[in-house]
Amino acid sequence: MPKPAPHANQVSIELTSPQSVNGRRAAFQSLWLLVRMQHAHEAGADVVRLADLRGEVSDASTLRMVVSRAFRDFKAWGIDAGWGEDTQREPRFLNAERRSQGPFWLPAAEAKRVRVLVEGRAATAAEVASFLGLRSRASRQAAGSPPPDAVHLQDAAFWKQLVASQQAARQGRLMAPIAGEKAGENAGGNALESIRLAGTLAATDFQRALVTLNEAMLWRRLGDNEQARRRLQALKKQRLAHHVAGNDYLGAMECIVSAWCAYTARDLPLAQSLLSGMAEDAVRALVLRHHPDVRFEWCNLWALACRSRALALAADDKPAAAALAEESLQRFGEALAAAFESHSFDAAQHVAANMGMAAWLFDRVGLADLPALAHDGNADTTRRAVQWIAFSEWLCGHTDGQGRSAWNAIYLxxxxxxxxxxxxxxxxxxxxxxxxxxxxxxxxxxxxxxxxxxxxxxxxxxxxxxxxxxxxxxxxxxxxxxxxxxxxxxxxxxxxxxxxxxxxxxxxxxxxxxxxxxxxxxxxxxxxxxxxxxxxxxxxxxxxxxxxxxxxxxxxxxxxxxx
Structure with missing residues (x-):
């Protein structure tokens, strides 16, 4: 079917790959931001914030470049987009030096000019939401119709294999034995092989995305940030290409694993920027509030980042270091509560050891007089630290199949x-x-x-x-x-x-x-x-x-x- 010719004053955006604007190929990030602004205008949200871009089309380290490229493209497409909190100002009068800070918006007259198409016809609300990676109310199934991810008996094989992978990861069998190990020993019993086998059994978009997320988490634990980021990119594409059941959880965990990769690379500003963006995002903040596993991951990682920053500042700015140390211990406490809320001894043992080591490290750099450490005047810091780590080790021993933690031995x-x-x-x-x-x-x-x-x-x-x-x-x-x-x-x-x-x-x-x-x-x-x-x-x-x-x-x- 021939595509309708765009009106002279209209901007026609084709969402189907390869994406285009007025018939010409367009950069995905620029096109995504334009559609997101138009969607926000129609939904009454008016603005698109930086947090909406993080984890969708960019991360914190490349946002400025993405925004600059997008506004160059907008100019070429004849679109006057605005930035800043005042959506009533004319974009031509705004200070371009502050543009990368956002938020971004389309004036009403510009939003009316934008036509969003799928294969030449007007895109539905569900299609726009799927392209943007948003949950769309319009895409929900009508009452009485079967859901797209209906449970089938063959799903049991997938879930069994997923559990096998997660159990192997908890026991420390993360990937194939080292070269020279006897053939067949532990064959198929390590987490990496198990999660890949689960991928061959996945029958729905959600199951496939869950496999990708778990593999990214596994590579992160193995210390291979490059592989972890590749799987996160694959997960991003899966989420943008399909309206995946459980998308809010997947999006939240994608953000957290990205932040873990940044923390592992010792890029603390990026790690905390990703976590802050998640907490400020309306949808992901709800997941963070109500999903204890997500809340544990967020609080534990935020606390680790605060701990590192406090230790680095202790010699030069003790008040700032003390504030960060106090926040670190508070977040560790919240992470521990979330771990027990989700009945996860594995999570609890991690954060218990982190809390103990934090107390000891803070004492080493002169931060022992924190309010969070002052509740027990009879216990010295070393005793308190050892007891938290001992509690972590005790939890390891009382978790079925849980291997002993190397970190606990290293800490002690x-x-x-x-x-x-x-x-x-x-x-x-x-x-x-x-x-x-x-x-x-x-x-x-x-x-x-x-x-x-x-x-x-x-x-x-x-x-x-x-x-x-x-x-x-x-x-x-x-x-x-x-x-x-x-x-x-x-x-x-x-x-x-x-x-x-x-x-x-x-x-x-x-x-x-x-x-x-x-x-x-x-x-x-x-x-x-x-x-x-x-x-x-x-x-x-x-x-x-x-x-x-x-x-x-x-x-x-x-x-x-x-x-």
Missing amino acids: MRIARGHCRPERQPTLVQFRAQKPLDPAAISKLAGPLADAFDAANWPARWVQVAQARLADHQAGRRRYPGLQHCSLLFEHAWYAAHAGELKAAEQSLALLREALPQLVPSDRAYFTESWNDQLPAELVLEAKPPRRPAARRKPTSRAGVAR
Whole structure:
């Protein structure tokens, strides 16, 4: 059917790929923003805010570029779009330097000129909503008609496989065993293979999108941000191309996993910008308020970002650091409540350990006198931190099939040697004269939670604790992502050197050297500085550390504490 010729004063937008404006190919982001503004005008919302763009056509790091390109395209299309809170002003009088801050809107006269088409005919409200990734009331099925994602008996196979993948992830079997593992052992039993098998069984758009989301979450846990972001891009396309049942949840989790990727890359402004945009978005804010799993993820990650910022500011701006530390502990508390609201011991054990480590780190940088830490005057900060981490470990032991957490061991080994402050680059004699807390002393600090540290998983020496977890990783029984693996290697090297086992320490440092390139620069710098300054000079001489960065800086306390 030939497309109707557009009126001379009209702007015709074709939503079907390849998208076009007045018959000419158009940049997707620019066209999306124009349709979103026109949709907002018709819905009575008037404006489109930056938060509406984040996670849909861009992320916080590229928003300015996307907006600039869009307004250049609008000018070429003859559209006068506006920005700012005052929607009554004429766009030609607005300050272009503030344009990237939004919000964006179409004057009524401009909105009337826009015609949105699908294959040449006027687009329905449901089609526009599907293109924009919005939930449309007009797209709901009429009463009595079967829903598009009706439950079928064959769905049971998909859900069974999805559960198998999630269970494998909880147990630490994230991907295929390392090279050299016996063929067939754990075959098909790891999370990555299981989620991909679930993808072959998915029969609906929602199931396929759920597989994509879970795979993105899995790659994020594995520390592969590039793969995680690829799956997030695939999820975005799935959500924009189809009106997917559960779209609000998928959109919220897509935003959170994107923020996790930013946090893992140590881009804290981007991580918090994505989370803020989610909280400010009307639809996603409702999901955040009423879905405890989403609320847990949001609060836990926000708290981690605040913790990192507080630690970085503590030396230069203590009041600002204290405010951030207080907010971090408050959000950890909200995350813990959300975890128990959703009956998730797995989530609870993560945030309990995060809270304990936060308390200890804040004490280390002079932020121990926080109101959130002042409710129990009889407990010192180290005891409080150990008890929270012991609670996390206790939860691990009481979750069916839950593997023991490497983070808990890493945290406790750091706390155990935390009061040891030798001279920089100590001799072996000076180094071995230090007296870190042994596992028995840590268990005593745990008090009523000491039963979390059973002898099978917690040997009598820290070097054995680290060895056992590294052996699990090497044998493929567990797969620890880069930061956890490097942290275990360094802790093993430290405690082996303290026990006089220099050859074992050298072996771990050799493996650490090979693993460091996969970390982000700030985490590499932490291990490089710790290697150069904290280990005995004799060991440093034999196991030559990586070179320090050209612009040397004080190592932060956040490396090795991401979770």
